[in-house]
Amino acid sequence: xxxxxxxxxxxxxxxxxxxxxxxxxxxxxxRADFFAEHGIPTEFVQxxxxxxxxxxxxxxxxxxxxxxxxxxxxxxxxxxxVAVDIRRNSPTLGQWSGIELSYxxxxxxWAPAGFATGFCVLxxxxxxxxxxxxxxxxxxxxxxxxxxxxxxxxxxxxxxTVSSRDSKAQTLEEWLxxxxxxxx
Numbered sequence: 001x002x003x004x005x006x007x008x009x010x011x012x013x014x015x016x017x018x019x020x021x022x023x024x025x026x027x028x029x030x031r032a033d034f035f036a037e038h039g040i041p042t043e044f045v046q047x048x049x050x051x052x053x054x055x056x057x058x059x060x061x062x063x064x065x066x067x068x069x070x071x072x073x074x075x076x077x078x079x080x081x082v083a084v085d086i087r088r089n090s091p092t093l094g095q096w097s098g099i100e101l102s103y104x105x106x107x108x109x110w111a112p113a114g115f116a117t118g119f120c121v122l123x124x125x126x127x128x129x130x131x132x133x134x135x136x137x138x139x140x141x142x143x144x145x146x147x148x149x150x151x152x153x154x155x156x157x158x159x160x161t162v163s164s165r166d167s168k169a170q171t172l173e174e175w176l177x178x179x180x181x182x183x184x
Contacts, residue, residue, distance in 0.1 A: 057160035059118015065140025067113035077126035078102035087114035114184035
């Protein structure tokens, strides 16, 4: 396994070598010793799986109570994953990083608490797995508008399909006016 830093503090890309033969492949996706050595939590308490079709965009989601970090990978298809730094005192506040995650490249992204995450499907479909460091709490979570002009994410698809909730999300500026934003 290898860790590659991104342009955002604490956001990391995890790459794993795979061993392939006529039967398929084998690879490590998690090692507590390796994660701990690189400052990534080693205890995940919830795993989620989403399946989405062409032109779907999900996000930008985050949770402050309890603080939730996410380890994200694509297990079928391909998606453009994005993380936005929403930590009030961070030097990279409001900046974003994006990477293609796919079944083929087998990359993962680690987004600690204080990052809003989302993705759009590249191609026909994508199955995405999320490993959470905290249990989901609908009363302590929210989202940032996927096309917030001040963030300026360069999504690689046009006219995405988004949920009603995601289309009505707050801007980063609105989030920073909320008292909860001080928790990151």
